[in-house]
Amino acid sequence: MAITAAAPTREHERPMSxxxxxxxxxxxxxxxxxxxxxxxxxxxxxxTLAKLTRLEQGFLDMGLLSVGLGVIAxxxxxxxxxxxxxxxxxxxxxxxxxxxxxxxxxxxxxxxAWHEYLPDAITSTQVVNGKNVVSTTYWPIPGQxxxxxxxxxxxxxxxxxxxGLLGLVxxxxxxxxxxxxxxxxxxxxxxxxxxxxxxxxxxxxIALIAVWLTxxxxxxxxxxxxxxxxxxxxxxxxxxxxxxxxxxxVWLLPIMTRNRQQFMPANYLHGVVGLFGSIGVxxxxxxxxxxxxVYLIHQADPSQFWVQCAQKTQIPAxxxxxxxxxxxxxxxxxxxxxxxxxxxxxxxxxxRNTIVLGGTYGIVWxxxxxxxIHQDDPKQTPIGLLIAACIMLLAFVWTxxxxxxxxxxxxxxxxxTGQWLVLGTLLLVYLMGFSLLSMPSFFEVEALALFxxxxxGGLHDAFWGxxxxxxxxxxxxxxxVRRKPMSKVxxxxxxALLFAVVFEMVGSIMGFxxxxxxxGVDAMGGGQAWFLAGICFEVVGILAxxxxxxxxxxxxxxxxxxxVALIGAAEAVIIYNMPFVYEELVELGFFIAMVGAFAYVAAxxxxxxxxxxxxEGALA
Numbered sequence: 185m186a187i188t189a190a191a192p193t194r195e196h197e198r199p200m201s202x203x204x205x206x207x208x209x210x211x212x213x214x215x216x217x218x219x220x221x222x223x224x225x226x227x228x229x230x231x232t233l234a235k236l237t238r239l240e241q242g243f244l245d246m247g248l249l250s251v252g253l254g255v256i257a258x259x260x261x262x263x264x265x266x267x268x269x270x271x272x273x274x275x276x277x278x279x280x281x282x283x284x285x286x287x288x289x290x291x292x293x294x295x296x297a298w299h300e301y302l303p304d305a306i307t308s309t310q311v312v313n314g315k316n317v318v319s320t321t322y323w324p325i326p327g328q329x330x331x332x333x334x335x336x337x338x339x340x341x342x343x344x345x346x347x348g349l350l351g352l353v354x355x356x357x358x359x360x361x362x363x364x365x366x367x368x369x370x371x372x373x374x375x376x377x378x379x380x381x382x383x384x385x386x387x388x389x390i391a392l393i394a395v396w397l398t399x400x401x402x403x404x405x406x407x408x409x410x411x412x413x414x415x416x417x418x419x420x421x422x423x424x425x426x427x428x429x430x431x432x433x434v435w436l437l438p439i440m441t442r443n444r445q446q447f448m449p450a451n452y453l454h455g456v457v458g459l460f461g462s463i464g465v466x467x468x469x470x471x472x473x474x475x476x477x478v479y480l481i482h483q484a485d486p487s488q489f490w491v492q493c494a495q496k497t498q499i500p501a502x503x504x505x506x507x508x509x510x511x512x513x514x515x516x517x518x519x520x521x522x523x524x525x526x527x528x529x530x531x532x533x534x535x536r537n538t539i540v541l542g543g544t545y546g547i548v549w550x551x552x553x554x555x556x557i558h559q560d561d562p563k564q565t566p567i568g569l570l571i572a573a574c575i576m577l578l579a580f581v582w583t584x585x586x587x588x589x590x591x592x593x594x595x596x597x598x599x600x601t602g603q604w605l606v607l608g609t610l611l612l613v614y615l616m617g618f619s620l621l622s623m624p625s626f627f628e629v630e631a632l633a634l635f636x637x638x639x640x641g642g643l644h645d646a647f648w649g650x651x652x653x654x655x656x657x658x659x660x661x662x663x664x665v666r667r668k669p670m671s672k673v674x675x676x677x678x679x680a681l682l683f684a685v686v687f688e689m690v691g692s693i694m695g696f697x698x699x700x701x702x703x704g705v706d707a708m709g710g711g712q713a714w715f716l717a718g719i720c721f722e723v724v725g726i727l728a729x730x731x732x733x734x735x736x737x738x739x740x741x742x743x744x745x746x747x748v749a750l751i752g753a754a755e756a757v758i759i760y761n762m763p764f765v766y767e768e769l770v771e772l773g774f775f776i777a778m779v780g781a782f783a784y785v786a787a788x789x790x791x792x793x794x795x796x797x798x799x800e801g802a803l804a
Contacts, residue, residue: 201591202598202606203664210613211582215543217617218550218575219521226557228514231505234494236474238560240341243471245556248347250464252354253549257455259358263365264441265448272365279359286351293345294415300560301340338475338501346559349422353552356426360433368437378434385431386580392424393573400566401647402766409562421569425555428576429548432583436544439587443537450538454545478503521546540586544579551575574620591665602664609660612653619649648768652689655779662786671790673732678785680725681778684718691715692771701760715771722778729781735791745780752777 230239262269292298310319367373373381396417400407407417440447479500481491490509494502505513528539554575555568598606622645670678694711708716726749733742756773759766 199593201589201593203591203661204585204589206606206609206664207581207585209610211578214578214617215547216525219546220518224514224518227517228510231513232507232510233504236338236504237340240338240471240474241343241560242557243467244342245346246553247464247467247471248350249549249552249556250459250467252350253545254455254460254464256357256361257451259361260451261448265444268365272362275362276359279355279362282351283355283359286348286355289344289348289351298344300343300345302342302344303339343560346556349559350556360430364437368441374438378438382431382435385427389424389427389573389577392420396420409566414562414566418566418569421566421573425569425573425576428573428580432580436583446537447541450541454542459545475500540583544583547575547579571620592667605660605664609657612657616650616653616657619646619653622646659782659786666787673728673791674785677725677728677732677781680721680728681781684722684725684778687714687718687721688774691718696767719774722774726781729784732791733784733788736789738789741784741788745784748780749777
């Protein structure tokens with residue numbers, strides 16, 4: 185009888201855990217909401233503003249970014265498919281040079297040696313002999329041979345600060361990829377070395393984001409965007425963004441090298457052909473020609489159906505596209521990513537890694553665009569960097585989840601509770617993301633969900649929404665990863681803690697009018713009554729979790745539950761006794777006190793954990 189080898193199971197045919205599916209679905213959701221929901225609206229806004237300045241700035245920034253990422257994709261192809269066709273030191277020198285140029289641009293703008301925009305015209309009024317004298321200063325100086333003709337470029341059509349930041353992103357990317365070539369091709373970076381670099385980079389990025397966000401929330405004057413202190417905060421966020429990109433590159437490049445047949449054609453398709461040829465070059469051509477083209481359209485459109493001009497004496501300086509034209513532009517931009525998403529769904533079962541790499545490029549591109557197009561406003565710059573850094577972390581988590589299985593995949597019914605758990609996790613991730621997206625006050629969007637509501641000390645709802653929803657999403661993801669039935673004691677603790685969170689949230693939203701501890705019970709209002717009920721449920725839930733941990737014979741988990749509860753209580757007491765009491769921080773102490781109990785409910789052992797004993801017996 186002939187013996188034939190069985191066909192290998194392809195990656196898309198392998199079973200997938202619910203936890204991994206949830207992460208991948210959340211990544212697709214955010215990619216869709218950014219590319220399909222936000223980018224077309226941005227194009228409509230900049231094309232219908234009173235002037236074309238932002239349109240030219242945005243097209244140039246997005247075009248150069250697309251070309252830069254295309255160059256990185258070409259570098260990966262030339263160095264890793266399958267061996268270097270060009271010596272990697274050449275790319276290292278190129279990356280170092282682009283980095284130096286970007287740093288020089290930003291330094292010149294920061295010190296005031298250069299204007300931020302090119303060309304720029306600053307109008308000032310002075311009183312001379314009792315009369316107002318208006319003077320205009322041009323930069324660069326008119327008459328120099330390298331001054332761009334006003335007929336081809338609207339004033340302030342080039343943002344040198346954004347171009348400098350772009351050099352500080354693309355340059356280090358080219359440099360790092362070149363420096364990694366010997367280690368990756370020789371296999372030295374595989375294993376613990378790569379894992380250590382990735383973990384340190386991602387953890388440091390998260391820590392920097394958390395530090396900046398917390399300080400900016402409670403003491404915004406420390407990172408005032410309009411002052412020198414804001415530069416320090418911007419540097420922290422820039423480093424966080426670069427570290428997240430470093431973790432993504434160090435983790436993904438060895439995967440692409442090992443699976444060249446799946447990733448390298450996609451690298452050509454999405455990076456070189458897609459970003460460089462299909463997006464970057466057309467945007468740069470439009471940027472260079474849009475100003476004279478608007479003039480020509482106006483000459484052929486006396487009814488101002490396509491182009492409208494505010495002043496007859498300033499054409500095309502006061503011209504812009506009409507809303508009708510803006511809708512057409514928005515529809516064209518919308519159709520491109522929407523069509524790509526539909527193609528991705530069709531090819532997901534047969535060309536999964538091709539779709540994955542395209543999604544990774546799309547997430548990175550969208551994250552970098554967020555900060556580049558908002559460099560012209562100092563107040564928007566840090567928020568743009570913050571969102572860009574968070575999107576880079578999203579790119580890493582999503583790409584990692586598409587390649588690594590991190591939860592049991594045994595076939596078993598999810599059940600009604602499990603289905604609600606999956607839906608709830610997606611909903612919480614959705615709300616967490618919209619909390620982050622609700623922080624900015626960008627010129628082209630309004631708050632999307634929880635709205636930016638400054639309070640005492642700069643507190644706002646989006647910060648608390650992101651923390652709360654992020655914590656719940658982490659809790660549910662952990663439960664999905666374990667995929668293990670809970671004992672009655674753990675279920676009781678979980679529901680008690682959930683009721684505590686709901687009641688305390690209701691009380692916090694209603695607010696506290698009087699200090700009950702100072703004025704007595706008669707001063708209690710509705711918000712304090714709800715919060716007190718939540719405290720009662722919280723105490724019961726923590727005690728139930730502590731009892732379950734002791735009964736399970738796990739002193740470590742019992743210590744975690746107890747210590748975290750004491751830390752939260754201590755934080756609340758310390759903040760309450762400060763001269764200036766922030767009631768939100770007092771409430772935060774009660775929420776912190778439940779973290780240890782929630783962690784035990786999600787990942788701790790059961791008092792009657794027969795499933796663990798059965799698993800150990802099966803393993804033996």
